[in-house]
Amino acid sequence: GAGVSQSPSNKVTEKGKDVELRCDPISGHTALYWYRQSLGQGLEFLIYFQGNSAPDKSGLPSDRFSAERTGGSVSTLTIQRTQQEDSAVYLCASSFGLAHETQYFGPGTRLLVL
């Protein structure tokens, strides 16, 4: 079957605008993760959804960031009032369960805030 897909693949926006990034996980995967990789930096956890449980939002850097997962499948990461420091590659991953399961990564969305 298809892997994790993300859209758009690239997004250029102006400072202050809102952006929405989409992730389609592998069908049947109950866990979905969002990560960020800034230029020259390592991977950074943002948020984690597991089934119907409340999401783990502990990695979100500010209240401008939010995410939702509708119907236990597709997820949207929203960044409001974007700042230049939000420029990064945003990666989504999914797995069958908890963090000790193999995660399958999407290709990422490269966000550039001008």
Next chain:
Amino acid sequence: KNEVEQSPQNLTAQEGEFITINCSYSVGISALHWLQQHPGGGIVSLFMLSSGKKKHGRLIATINIQEKHSSLHITASHPRDSAVYICAAAKNKLIFGTGTLLAVQP
């Protein structure tokens, strides 16, 4: 101090060499992941292990839970192995090391 430390940060090897990348962590984990990221490419999960040793082709990963240490070995390295290798400690989420940039020269 980072919860997950990798060494070396950069590694250059000649084709055919045996390569070792090390990962130490300071947190309690349920598993440890090794990931591979090619330049401009996506991330691929290589191994997920919670004890002992796993082997896949020329890649071997080991973990010592008591010492909180894991190693990734590449035997008979090849230029196509050139990539960033990342270890990540799994608690209820992944905590990433900073990555090791490997360049294998022909």
